[in-house]
Amino acid sequence: MAPTKTVVVLGAGVAGLSLAHFLVSRILPEQPDLRVVLVSPLTHFYFNLASVRFVLPGRGPPMAEDRYLFPIAERFAGYPHADRFRFIAGAATSLHPESNSVTVKPNDEAKEEEIAYHTLVIATGTSYAGGMPWKALGSTDQTRAAVAQLQSQIGSASSIVVGGAGATGVEFSGELGAAYAKKGLKKITLLSADPLPLEPRLKDSVRQTAKKELEKLGVEFVGGARMVSVTPAAGGSGSSSDKDKKDIAIEVTSADGKTKTTKTVTADLFVPTYGVVYNTSFAPPSMHSPASPGRLLQDPDLRARGHRNVFVLGDAGSLEPAQAVTAEAQARHLMKQFRTYLAGGTIETYYTPAKDKVMFGLTVGPDRGTGQVGTFQPPSLLIWWLKGRYLGTNHAANYAAGIGSSNGAWPK
Ligand SMILES: Cc1cc2nc3c(=O)[nH]c(=O)nc-3n(C[C@H](O)[C@H](O)[C@H](O)COP(=O)(O)OP(=O)(O)OC[C@H]3O[C@@H](n4cnc5c(N)ncnc54)[C@H](O)[C@@H]3O)c2cc1C
Known part of the structure; x- marks a missing residue:
């Protein structure tokens, strides 16, 4: 059967990439009429969570690139239904929810492409102003170059x-x-x-x-x-x-x-760490949150407000603080609901006010840290154990493979 329905996932960060892996490996085998298109300006998954450490030049060589940049397309090639998956190295430039289509500009082509979707998932996250590599830039090469430049500037300052x-x-x-x-x-x-x-x-x-x-x-x-x-x-x-x-x-x-x-x-050097930019300018103004400029309105079931076939995940959405833990939790919720959604059933609500509990861990150098869970302030040693030792690089390959911190366990 030729696929008739296209699920388009915009963004290959923590949220979008894990959902795309789940759809291709778990949903495509069950749904012969479905295909998946993943759009990301980077050909690699960028594990930005450790950027605060790998932008330092280090005393010997800096942290190896293969601990924070992972090629995307080759990981999908091994799936049995990879013929119904397409990766586009490019960026969404405009969205037309009234006609269920999104315009995408591939990195290497002058011409834009219009893609019709059955379902759209927006997980385009954030960038930093001034080309700082705290998050991905406009391509893998640009991101790589920004890391190398900062390493060199820090080294000589x-x-x-x-x-x-x-x-x-x-x-x-x-x-x-x-x-x-x-x-x-x-x-x-x-x-x-x-x-x-x-x-x-x-x-x-x-x-x-x-x-x-x-x-x-x-x-x-x-x-x-x-x-x-x-x-x-x-x-x-x-x-x-x-x-x-x-x-x-x-x-x-x-x-x-x-x-x-x-x-x-x-x-010698000024390094800004402010200036978060939401990568959502391609979406029509009606989808934007008036209360949180740049972020897209998300209903508690993670749908874009007013659009039954558009979901918003992670930093791009307005529901929760912009954190990888919430991006991952939102993606996993949608995984669990996806079969019900495709069957036209009622999907479960993700968000309840109980989720407003603060969940925050911060490293202060490789050996110390602090944080907050609810009202509890965990001791420095615990933060070091959970986060500071590796800054998540011990899980980065799992994130690139789409299984995040779950050690291989996807929702059934
Ligand atoms: C230095 C730093 C450290 C952090 N540490 C932590 C931490 O310890 N714990 C924690 O929970 N959170 C942490 N965060 C926050 C975390 O990085 C984000 O919450 C998380 O990356 C959000 O994931 P996402 O998938 O929503 O978006 P992103 O990671 O921003 O990914 C968005 C993706 O969309 C792509 N994209 C952008 N524009 C387009 C477009 N127009 N079309 C298609 N694709 C597009 C991007 O290239 C990227 O692939 C940290 C953030 C920073 C900056």
């Missing part, structure tokens, strides 16, 4: 200012602190817009712990500080080592919020 003290900024500063500041090799400064690092949804004690752990590693934490501009440094000796120095103007608000002062920090 004597002083580094990190802008933004969210989880990425704290984890990255922690890695820099452990590798360099603690040993007196480089000066590391972290600028935080809030008086404390991390998000206000976390307990103050967790945020205080993160600050103290950074300071133990020799990182200078500047709270209440906003970066105003980064310009080539004025003055200097004119020597080649001074040539690339930057003047980073920052506005510092006093702890009581009453006064603002401007000061300038001079450093």
Whole structure:
């Protein structure tokens, strides 16, 4: 039987890639009229969770690329029904839910392609402004190049200012602190817009712990500080080592919020860790959340609001905080519901307010960390054991194979 229904999955991150593997290996054998199309601008799965560590050049060679970049297409080639799977290295550019079609621009072709779908899954996640490799860039090569550039810049800098003290900024500063500041090799400064690092949804004690752990590693934490501009440094000796120095103007608000002062920090390198961009501009405005700009409205059953045959998973959706644990949980929920959905049955709700419980683990250098589970603050040793030792690279190949942290167990 020739396939008549196409399931299109946009995005090959934690959410989209695992769902695509499940559909091809479990659903295609049962559904001869189905085919699956996976669209991703990267030909590789990028395990960005460890980026805060692998962007450091390391004392010997940097972390091997095959621990965080995994080819996508060849993993699908071994499935018995691979003839009904198509991988497009490209990006969705516009979505037309009224006609059940999505326009895709393949990386290597000038012409766009219109793909009609029976079901669409949007899992296009986020990127970072300024080409920072905290998440994937526009292609595997661009991502690789951004990692290599940052490694080289970090290697040659004597002083580094990190802008933004969210989880990425704290984890990255922690890695820099452990590798360099603690040993007196480089000066590391972290600028935080809030008086404390991390998000206000976390307990103050967790945020205080993160600050103290950074300071133990020799990182200078500047709270209440906003970066105003980064310009080539004025003055200097004119020597080649001074040539690339930057003047980073920052506005510092006093702890009581009453006064603002401007000061300038001079450093060799400024690394922003803020500027999350939701990769959803291809979707019509009606699908966007007014409350969370950039994110797409998700119903509690993970459908896009108002569209029965469109699902939204992971960071691109508006339901939950942008975390891999939630992206994975959402993808696994849809796996469990997919047969019922195809049969026209009623699928189960994913989201309940009980899911609002905070679940957060943060490394501060390879040896320490903090976090929050509900209201409980796990000890540093537990975070190190669960996360900091490998930063998930021990599970990265499983994520690339679509089985995530479940050790091979897919929903039946
Ligand atoms: C430095 C860092 C560390 C983190 N550590 C943790 C952690 O320890 N624990 C945790 O739970 N979370 C962590 N996170 C968050 C985690 O990375 C994300 O929540 C997770 O990657 C979301 O997965 P996703 O599949 O929704 O989206 P993404 O991982 O963003 O993947 C989106 C995919 O869509 C593709 N894409 C983009 N645009 C298009 C388009 N137009 N068409 C088709 N495809 C497109 C992308 O190339 C990519 O393949 C971390 C984030 C950062 C930045």
